[in-house]
Amino acid sequence: MVQKPMSANNDATSRICLALAQVPTGRVVTYGGLAEMAGLPRAARLVGQTLRKLPRDTTLPWHRVLNAQGRISIPEPGYQRQKSRLEAEGIVLIHGKVDLERFLWQP
DNA sequence: CATGTGACTCCCG
């Protein structure tokens, strides 16, 4: 079998997934916060790209990731999907945004 | 090795 070009990838991706898996139900984190948790400070955009690539059937709580303002940062139809999942966990959105002071998860 | 990209963030008006 040879191969596996394996672009540097996996490392950062797995770290992000591991960090995301730690976010408990009913709590949220920001892209930047998750990046920091993954040991990639300031790589918020990378987190976004990584989450965007997750399969629809992933078990990871991708919906618990919001932008620094507590707002859902993805376009439709993803927006509605994320909003529904959040509300299903008791995370309330007021005027389209989550009160981070109340739901942000900080270990 | 150079260039383009984005589910980001911060700052300013």
Place this chain on the structure above:
DNA sequence: TCGGGAGCCACAT
């Protein structure tokens, strides 16, 4: 509250 612009990081080409 909203929009524009600069900064940033790692990945894709």
